[in-house]
Amino acid sequence: xxxxxxxxxxxxxxxxxxxxxxxxxxxxxxxxxxxxxxxxxxxxxxxxxxxxxxxxxxxxxxxxxxxxxxxxxxxxxxxxxxxxxxxxxxxxxxxxxxxxxxxxxxxxxxxxxxxxxxxxxxxxxxxxxxxxxxxxxxxxxxxxxxxxxxxxxxxxxxxxxxxxxxxxxxxxxxxxxxxxxxxxxxxxxxxxxxxxxxxxxxxxxxxxxxxxxxxxxxxxxxxxxxxxxxxxxxxxxxxxxxxxxxxxxxxxxxxxxxxxxxxxxxxxxxxxxxxxxxxxxxxxxxxxxxxxxxxxxxxxxxxxxxxxxxxxxxxxxxxxxxxxxxxxxxxxxxxxxxxxxxxxxxxxxxxxxxxxxxxxxxxxxxxxxxxxxxxxxxxxxxxxxxxxxxxxxxxxxxxxxxxxxxxxxxxxxxxxxxxxxxxxxxxxxxxxxxxxxxxxxxxxxxxxxxxxxxxxxxxxxxxxxxxxxxxxxxxxxxxxxxxxxxxxxxxxxxxxxxxxxxxxxxxxxxxxxxxxxxxxxxxxxxxxxxxxxxxxxxxxxxxxxxxxxxxxxxxxxxxxxxxxxxxxxxxxxxxxxxxxxxxxxxxxxxxxxxxxxxxxxxxxxxxxxxxxxxxxxxxxxxxxxxxxxxxxxxxxxxxxxxxxxxxxxxxxxxxxxxxxxxxxxxxxxxxxxxxxxxxxxxxxxxxxxx
Numbered sequence: 001x002x003x004x005x006x007x008x009x010x011x012x013x014x015x016x017x018x019x020x021x022x023x024x025x026x027x028x029x030x031x032x033x034x035x036x037x038x039x040x041x042x043x044x045x046x047x048x049x050x051x052x053x054x055x056x057x058x059x060x061x062x063x064x065x066x067x068x069x070x071x072x073x074x075x076x077x078x079x080x081x082x083x084x085x086x087x088x089x090x091x092x093x094x095x096x097x098x099x100x101x102x103x104x105x106x107x108x109x110x111x112x113x114x115x116x117x118x119x120x121x122x123x124x125x126x127x128x129x130x131x132x133x134x135x136x137x138x139x140x141x142x143x144x145x146x147x148x149x150x151x152x153x154x155x156x157x158x159x160x161x162x163x164x165x166x167x168x169x170x171x172x173x174x175x176x177x178x179x180x181x182x183x184x185x186x187x188x189x190x191x192x193x194x195x196x197x198x199x200x201x202x203x204x205x206x207x208x209x210x211x212x213x214x215x216x217x218x219x220x221x222x223x224x225x226x227x228x229x230x231x232x233x234x235x236x237x238x239x240x241x242x243x244x245x246x247x248x249x250x251x252x253x254x255x256x257x258x259x260x261x262x263x264x265x266x267x268x269x270x271x272x273x274x275x276x277x278x279x280x281x282x283x284x285x286x287x288x289x290x291x292x293x294x295x296x297x298x299x300x301x302x303x304x305x306x307x308x309x310x311x312x313x314x315x316x317x318x319x320x321x322x323x324x325x326x327x328x329x330x331x332x333x334x335x336x337x338x339x340x341x342x343x344x345x346x347x348x349x350x351x352x353x354x355x356x357x358x359x360x361x362x363x364x365x366x367x368x369x370x371x372x373x374x375x376x377x378x379x380x381x382x383x384x385x386x387x388x389x390x391x392x393x394x395x396x397x398x399x400x401x402x403x404x405x406x407x408x409x410x411x412x413x414x415x416x417x418x419x420x421x422x423x424x425x426x427x428x429x430x431x432x433x434x435x436x437x438x439x440x441x442x443x444x445x446x447x448x449x450x451x452x453x454x455x456x457x458x459x460x461x462x463x464x465x466x467x468x469x470x471x472x473x474x475x476x477x478x479x480x481x482x483x484x485x486x487x488x489x490x491x492x493x494x495x496x497x498x499x500x501x502x503x504x505x506x507x508x509x510x511x512x513x514x515x516x517x518x519x520x521x522x523x524x525x526x527x528x529x530x531x532x533x534x535x536x537x538x539x540x541x542x543x544x545x546x547x548x549x550x551x552x553x554x555x556x557x558x559x560x561x562x563x564x565x566x567x568x569x570x571x572x573x574x575x576x577x578x579x580x581x582x583x584x585x586x587x588x589x590x591x592x593x594x595x596x597x598x599x600x601x602x603x604x605x606x607x608x609x610x611x612x613x614x615x616x617x618x619x620x621x622x623x624x625x626x627x628x629x630x631x632x633x634x635x636x637x638x639x640x641x642x643x644x645x646x647x648x649x650x651x652x653x654x655x656x657x658x659x660x661x662x663x664x665x666x667x668x669x670x671x672x673x674x675x676x677x678x679x680x681x682x683x684x685x686x687x688x689x690x
Contacts, residue, residue, distance in 0.1 A: 130169065133161045133178045140181050155185045166197040173210040180217045188223065195226045202233045206247040215250055219258045230254070231263050236277045238270035239312060242326065243319070252324040265289040271330045273308035291333040306344070309334050317351060322360040328370035335376050340488060349377050349385055358392035365393065371405040375412040375478060379485040386417050390426055397430040398445075401455040408475055410458040412482050414501060418492040424504040431458060436507035446512050447519060450529045459509070460529065462502050463536030469528075499538075506537040510544045517547035518559050527567035535579045535591035545597055548575065552604045564618045576601060576625040576632075590630070598625075598632040611638070612645040616652035620677025627684055642685050653678040 136158045139146060146154070162169060162182055169175040183191055195218060198205065205211040218226060231254060234241065241247040255267050268289035270277040288294065291309075295302050309330060316327050338344040352360060352373075364370030378386055390413060393400060400406030410427060417423050431449070433442040449455040460470050467476060483494075513520065513530055520526030534544055548571075551559055562568055574580055575597040582589045601622075605611045615623045623642075627635055642649065653674040 129161050129165060130172075130175050130178075133158060133169070134174060136161075137178045137181050140185065151185065155182070158182055159186070159190055163193065164197070166194055167201060170198065170201075170205060170211045170214055171208060176210050176214050180214050183214070183217050183221055186221075191218065191222055192226060194218065195222065195229050199229055200233070202230050203237060203241070203247075206234075206241065206250045207244055209246055212246055212250045216253060219254065227258055227260075231259050231267075235266055236270070238267050239274070239277065242312070242324070243315060243321075248321060248324065252326050256325040262287070268326065268329055268333075269294075271309055271312055271326075271333075272305045289329075289333070291337050295337060306334070306337070310344075310348075314351065317355065317360060320357075320359065322355070323363045325367050325369070328364055328367045328373065331364075331373045332369035335373055340380060340485065345380055349381050352377055353385065353388050361389060361392040362396065365396075365400055365406045365409055366403055368405050371408045372478060374409050375482060376485075378409070378412050378416050379482045380489060382489070383418065386413075387419075387422065390417070390422070394426065395430070397427050398449075401431060401449065401458050402452060404454055407454050407457050408478060411461050411475070411479060414458075414461060415479065415482055415494070415497075416486045416490050418490055418497065420497060420500040420504070423501060428501070428504050432505065432508045437511045438508050442508075443512060443516065446508070447516060447526075450512075450520065451523050451525045456525055456529065459505075460532050462498055462505055463532045470532075502536065503538045506533075507540070509533050510537055510541060514543035514547045517544070517551060518554060518556060521548075521551055521568055521571070522558055522562040524565070524567035527565075527571040531571045531574045531580070534575060535589075535595065539593070541595065545575070545595065545600060548572075549597070549600045549604045552601065552610065553608050566618070569619050569621060572601065572619065572622045573625040576622060576629050578630060588630075594631065596631075598629040599634065602626060602632075602634050602638065606641075611641050612648055615642060615645070615681055616648055616675060616678050620652075620675050620681065624677050624680050624684075627681075639685055642681055646682070646685070649678045649682050653682055 136154050140151065140154050140158070158178070159182060162179060166179060169179050179194065183194060186194070198218075202215060205215045215230070219230060222230075234251060234254065238251070241251050251267075255264055259267065265287050266289075269287065272291065272294065291305070295305065313327065313331055313334065316322065316324070321327075335345075335348060338348060355361065361374060364374050374389065378389055381389065393409070397410060400410055410431075413423060413427060432438070432446060435442070438446060446459075449459060457470050457475075461467070464470050467479075471479075486494075510533070513533065517530065520530055530544075530548060534541055534548070537544075551563060554560065575595060577588045578595050578597070579589045579591040581587075602611075605614060611623070614620065623638070626632055626638055655674050
């Protein structure tokens with residue numbers, strides 16, 4: 001029976017045994033005990049209290065029986081048996097002296113335990129300094145309650161205490177917070193003093209459960225000198241520390257946010273094997289983490305390097321620690337150096353798919369290198385691989401679209417997945433909704449996405465004629481490499497794939513324009529959205545075109561101001577010309593079927609008598625576009641109106657004086673060129689006259 005655990009009390013959690021029952025409520029002994037213990041009812045912060053109060057680890061609030069009590073029980077005293085001094089066999093109702101004695105003895109035992117704990121603490125090195133520093137920290141941490149002058153005095157006193165003793169403070173969970181506060185309020189020289197005292201210990205601090213936060217604080221508030229003291233201490237230890245439960249996170253923080261590009265190279269090179277950690281000097285200068293360059297210089301090392309890199313990557317994936325930027329960079333280096341269709345590539349894709357929870361793929365999507373790894377996996381994989389990878393992002397595509405790196409995965413999925421039905425159900429439904437006519441919530445979400453720097457790119461990608469207008473150089477290079485790979489791994493013609501996706505995309509987007517043109521025209525991104533979608537949509541553009549034309553006759557002040565912007569001018573000119581201008585072939589790429597927007601716009605301008613107003617305003621190039629538009633049958637009527645308003649055109653086209661200040665501050669008249677669009681219109685009607 002000795003091995004069986006004693007039953008726990010459901011109400012108090014105190015084990016049954018020789019401990020006597022607590023007195024019931026109202027017992028004067030209990031009440032006096034509660035009143036004599038002021039710490040029983042405090043209003044202090046439990047977190048701070050746990051770190052700063054000075055009670056022993058044995059003080060758990062339970063009064064355990066003392067040795068005297070056990071002796072009393074063994075002697076038969078106060079054992080709960082009837083008192084033999086009473087004839088009726090019942091105990092006296094008056095409080096027994098032994099009961100009071102037990103209570104007092106328990107409190108005395110408790111007090112002895114606390115006193116012993118205090119003695120142990122006082123015997124430790126720097127006990128008085130640590131205790132005083134914690135008192136200062138208690139005051140400093142409440143920043144809003146401490147006046148500036150008082151805080152300066154407290155910080156000065158704190159540094160008097162910690163200077164020369166920093167190492168004694170940093171490895172304890174409570175006193176390390178004192179050093180963090182010191183760093184927070186320190187000046188540059190004081191922070192450097194702390195860094196110099198800790199030099200040679202930073203790797204140990206990174207492995208500490210509490211001191212690692214001090215290291216992060218020092219990097220955040222430190223300068224280049226402090227960074228260059230800290231980072232080199234991790235050289236030669238990356239392969240071990242990246243697997244450490246505490247140090248791995250601070251190591252990745254250093255790699256991602258503090259290290260220079262050269263320091264990043266030194267840290268990442270160690271993933272390629274022990275050789276790169278041992279035979280390396282900081283003054284190397286030519287060191288690079290680009291695995292392709294390393295293997296080109298030493299082709300005989302390819303097998304051990306690739307094996308060491310794959311082995312470390314696999315270990316971290318199996319440990320479920322897949323959120324490290326350094327891991328994603330290492331995976332990218334590995335993938336860039338395996339051959340298409342090779343066994344190494346197939347094994348690596350299986351490694352990505354093997355994460356059943358999908359955390360690996362989700363973490364990869366939100367870093368630059370990670371998004372590149374997923375993109376390459378989609379390009380190199382077969383149809384089944386792509387389906388499994390896409391499935392990992394279910395209900396996340398909207399979040400990916402808003403991310404700086406995650407939206408690239410959506411673009412690659414558009415370009416390599418042959419099953420466009422799968423793409424429309426899994427990706428497009430989350431981006432634009434399933435209904436052909438978006439409801440109110442979906443409409444609001446789409447308008448927000450259209451005006452977002454990154455979320456608009458997946459929406460415009462299938463419609464954009466000039467991809468450089470919506471993507472940066474890095475994204476275009478990634479897609480170019482994907483297109484080279486898909487010639488071997490995808491079967492469907494790219495033009496057919498794009499046409500099928502556009503057919504799924506068009507209805508909700510055209511409906512959005514038809515019902516919200518007045519809102520979209522008020523932002524440059526909204527104008528670009530309409531300019532790309534309407535010519536590139538599959539068909540059924542009439543409602544959207546009518547909504548855009550109706551803006552001309554809108555009585556809204558906001559819309560009238562929006563129509564004067566360059567973005568709105570580009571929108572109307574593109575639609576008037578019948579499609580976007582192809583810079584590569586130097587011609588207009590006509591939409592099919594023809595838009596017919598020029599006729600609709602001219603009729604709206606004529607009905608509202610705004611032809612001359614547009615011809616002499618910021619929208620003058622829209623009128624020029626009408627005269628240049630293919631298939632516009634009312635050119636002569638337009639020229640007739642322009643000839644009648646020749647004087648107004650001349651006034652707009654002539655240079656106007658502009659007042660500016662010289663270097664001496666005196667005002668000086670300076671000529672300003674006239675409306676260039678009005679000048680071109682005058683040239684056109686003059687040529688027609690001659």
